[in-house]
Amino acid sequence: MTDHKWIDLRSDTVTRPTPAMRRAMAEAEVGDDVYGEDPTVNRLERRVAELLGTEAALFVPSGTMANQIAIGLHAGPGDELICDSRAHVYVWEAGGIARHWGVQARTINPHGGLIGLDHLRDKIQPDNEHYVRTRLVCLENTHNRAGGRVHPFESVCAISEWARAHGLALHLDGARLMNAVVASGVPAAEWASRFDTVSVCFSKGLGAPVGSAIAGPAELIRRAHRLRKALGGGMRQAGVIAAGALFAIEHHIDRLADDHAHAQVIADAVERAPGLSLESGPVETNLVWITVDPEAGTARQVADRLRESGVLVSALGPQTLRAVTHLDVSREQCERAAEAILRVAEGLAARAG
Incomplete structure (x- = not known):
């Protein structure tokens, strides 16, 4: 682990390749992936399909592209998808649902942020020319904006059968699916078997510098190649980055448990800090969403004070902060960050009092 100036908890996307990962990338055998000739990319795609128990997988530059390709596979103009109102596909993908595919999003705002079957039963539009056609349901696991919570597996199974x-x-949207796997003990292939398509991200908790994949039946992934090209995602000697993703799969899944334990250190400090609280209740994985009481100040003020203490967090709303643990922050650094959170919160509370 590299010791940087900052304890950077803004996101698990800030991780840097480990020395061993860099060696794997430097030594990767490459070819032209658009021609299907990059052996490292091909090996990664086979490994992802094996891990998820699907027929095929496709390497893409980003999680956003993986999700957008999936939407394009399942829906088109005049169609509708259903998702949580705070889902990544709806909030953080630049309007791609409408921009790329002419698809309408019907959002649900479930208590706690996780869609259950009861939220969906009456949401299918009538088969009538006046209505859009309901075609797709998107779930996110773990759910970023719901505090990194894991969808209960039984709930996912019920939704799958209903769909x-x-x-x-x-x-x-399995950007952090491996966090759900580690937290729940349910294998990745079991989760994936309940879906038509699954996206996974290598550049978050798994620590690779670039890349995601979409996985599913071979025919859908064949069509996904065409959509990847249309979105500008066709890459050439991509084995250099695919090697980082392969290394991450082989070496960085089990260690996600460390990130989850480190997040508890941060969460415990938040629960003790005056003026701060956990937005979504108990922390389950590596995401800690924090609500700042207006009497204590704003999220930006807290983030700025933490920065002065060498701790970086994200202010993602007027009263909302997020701290994310990952492989580039040690337990000792998280303990220091927790101390800083308590110190800053107590200082702001004293000023407010």
């Missing part, structure tokens, strides 16, 4: 019975496609 299939009603002819709906089901896509999983």
Whole structure:
């Protein structure tokens, strides 16, 4: 682990390749992936399909592209997808649902942020020319904006059975699926088997510098190649970055448990800090969403004070902060960050009092 000036908890995307990962990338055998000739990319795609128990997988530059390709596979103009109102596909993908595919999003705002079957039963539009056609349900696991929570597996199974019975496609935004795997003990292939397509991200908790994948049936992934090209995602000697993703899969999944334990250190400090609280209740994985009481100040003020203490967090709303643990922050650094959170909160509370 590299010791940097900052304890950077803004996101698990800030991780840097480990020395061993850099060696794997430097030594990667490469070819032209658009021609299907990059052996390292091909090996990664086979490994992802094996891990998720799917027929095929496709390497893409980003999680956003993986999700957008999935939407394009399952829906088109005049169609509708259903998702949580705070889902990544709806909030943080630059309007791609409408921009790329002409698809309408119907959002649900469930208590706690996790969609259950009861939220969906009456959401299919009538088969009538006046209405859009309900075609797709998107779930996110772990759910970033719901505090990094893991969808209960039984709930996912119930939604899957309902969707299939009603002819709906089901896509999983699994950017942090491996966090859900480690936290729940449910294998990745078990999660994936409940969906038509699954995206996974290598550049978050797994620590690779670039890349995601979309996985599913071979015919869908064949079509996904065409959509990847249309979105500008065709890469050439991409084995250099695919090697980092392969290394991450082989070496960085089990260690996600450390990130989850470190997040508890941060969460415990938040619970003790005056003027701060956990937005989504108990922390389950590596994401800690924090609400700042207006009487204590704003999220920006807290983030600025923490920065003065060498701790970086994200202010993602007037009263909302996020801290994310990852492989580039040690337990000792998280303990120092926790001390800084308490110190800053107590200082702001004293001033407010």
